Amino acid sequence: MKWIAAAIGLAGTMCAIMGGFQAHKPVEIVITGDIDGFLTPCGCTVPMTGGIMRQATLVRQLRKSAEVLLLCNGAFVLGRGKQDDLKARSLAETLGALNVSAINLSPEDARRGIGAVQEIQNLTDNSLVCGSIRPISALPIRTTAVAGPILVGGVSAHPANIALSMGTYPIPEADAVRLLLREAADRSLMPALLLDGSQADARDLAERFPDLRLIVYRSTSDSPLEAEKIGQTLLVTPGQFGKSVIRLSVDGAAFSGYQVVRLNPDLKDDPLTKRFMADYLRSLDASGLLEEMVRRPSRAFAGSKTCGTCHKEAFNLWAGSKHSRAFGSLEVQGHAHDPDCVRCHVVGLDLSKGFRSRQLTPGLAAVGCESCHGPGKDHAARPHAVRLSKAGTEMCSKCHTPEQSPGFNALTMWAVIRHR
């Protein structure tokens, strides 16, 4: 009896030391989320950051020296098309292979339908968590997951969105958080929340529920370099487009060692994830998505070579530019059937008379004259009767977006391609 009493006493002391939580050896936590379909870093400028292959490398690298838990705040993709499904599958495969501990079910992922959600469950060993909807008999989703010394819950600030997509009823955010806190207290685990909500939502919850130890929120900004803390609640976000992940340490009493890890090119591609990506590209090739593209009616194109017969100086300038090799660069990288990429590397992918394939429309397999000036076949036939509009730097921003061309300076680059 003395031995039992001593053991109970010791356990009580340990609980007191660890602030009421189970003692646990320190573990590392890597937090990702809001990949939004950016499986690979995309763009025309280097160095690009992000990509799931680098993310996987990072996790495996850290696991060489420590126990690492991986948490994901959802939003695999933003759209609901076939390509989104293929992307989400590759990401789920990657996270599953990395033994992800918990994935928050986001409205974007739920909107792709119950089959898509089931697929994430299949590929990640049922790692989805969602406390924001009433249970669905056809597709059980846990409300919480135990990850080392923490209890991870998934909650949405917009539960109606998820409920509508999954054919069930929403649970108000505050009720879902209360259930998480109660379970965490019962199990002496540190409550951590994967939140489908903004920084403002996270701050509000941290103030209303001071027992929460960690809130991972969603943001369209980059991750702050310093973590925000409200009371004892740490507020973090992995940012958007999978450009960085958050790294933390936890020992059963507190989170520490907040770090934003940019996924820069020094992190080599993970071989297994590379294989998933190769599968993804093969599936894209087979899916014929380019042929299924939604196209607007348009006039006919002439091709840059035709333009060059009169506009020789402009043609020569273009022929020496990267624009003239834009589609070739995609072919080299294996993305020549990827609508996400092809639209900015050819002429008129979204137009009825625009690019189809290198074989069918060889004159349009580049960023050509008509990418900016519009279809020119009529102009080529009757140059003085049909005039094409002049183009300015505003055309650049259609493809050189902040995410695809970070740091792109239209004025500087305009000087390079300017012609009469």
Add this chain to the structure above:
Amino acid sequence: MGPILPPQCRPSFQATVLSVEQALQGGDFATAAERLRLLPTASITVEWDDSNAPSAYRDLYKKSGDAAMAMYKHLFPFLSFQSAKAGQANPDIKISFEPVLAKPPGSNLPASHVGFWSEDPAAPRLDFVIGLSRGAPLKASQETDVYDDVAYCLGMYFGLADAAFESSSMDPSDLPRLTRTGVSGTETSAVRRNMQVVEYLEDAVKNHARLLAVQPSLFLDPLVINSQAVQGDQMEFNVQLSNHGDGPLAFNLFPDCGCTIVTPPGVIQPKAMRLVNIAVDTAAFITGTTKHVAVYTNDPHNPVSVITLNIKIQPRYRILVPLGDTFNIPDGGMKFPLYLIPAKGTTLDPVSATITGPLDAKVKFSPWQGFLPDPEMNEGPKARKGFKFEIDIRGDIPTGRRQATLQIFTANADFPDIAYSINAQKGIVALPDNVQMGSVGAVPKSVRFEVTRPGPPFKILGITSNSRNIEANVVPGTGPNTYTIEVSYNGKAHSGELLAAVRVKTSDPKQPVIDVSVQAIVQ
């Protein structure tokens, strides 16, 4: 007047430059020559003292340090590095190691490195100490940590101030590093300019030139900007940079996002003011975003300041579908509404609309106003104004799940067409329609899929598989509208790609079988 120092110039470097200039101004050329010796030189002696480092790590650390110096040599070919022997009287830099460094004030992490300046000719000019352990919990310093620390040390020696953002060599963070960081463009320019300043002062001392010692002083307003925008707006903000000092103020603005464009670097004369422009393209954001712009200057008291931009962003338009995104089409077909709600002040008049894809559907639209919720934006029912699109899907579509796209063409040049995906489902479907098991090994694994029809109930009469390694069964208790099927892999397939088909027999004579493919990579 002396040369203008570059932005991101370290206060200690500026103080030394000022002391040389003050001596020159007073005609004290001996003191000027003495102070000049404290400035960085292109031929650097480095003492590498790894006697405190564990023997197993010494070689790794040395290689990392050499690699950082090689990176500097590559960027600045005019530099040369010589090794100083241990105990040599006056190396320019001494790099040594200590087990754990003290925590800097206000930090809960031990310092990863610390640098001490000395004006004693018998001591190293910069005594730089690297922690052998760092982080919380403490971990042994790795190759990347030492590389980054030595790069930081060199930046410090050449007069670089700490960076505002990570991903450059002057990031002062004490956390363990996972990758090597490089010297940014701003830092490269600053090192070159600092070395030009040193050369200029050397000539001035040699020629006994009299220089006027001056210093700039920055006033920056505002440091935080809160604003609102409609998605796609090009937001422009002006920030006032004033120079209250008596020397020219050099500045360089550096945003943390490609969506932000800033005024190019410049110089503000003493007692002058300039408005600098920061433009943010909000096209990629909805709801809101926070961006930062670092302002690097040569003000010794404010080498780096950070402007924060908080922008609340309202979407340009919303598409609201009260019935959800997936429609179960009964035999007679169905009609459903979809609403296009432009933001206030945005003209987004539809010109035409069409449905593309494998659905026999028609669409017509008309102006609309009424009450609707927008759950995604957390808005309950409220008065909205826009256009109602009535989509009419005919009932004789094939069974299964189809995706089509509603295309709305508008008169707005910025949004000439808006596309929206519609999922239509008829009859019994498998969700997902092909089952991916991912990577499997030599142990059994199970995954699930649903066979569902929201309309009349149906029965599953049997399930077969064409693979000896794959078995499928109905999960008991499911049905009669939605059945869960569990697919089990027995862990016995050869490595490579596993392809199988599961055939579900149903009681519906129109759809007697549903075929579902099963795929896995066997490791």
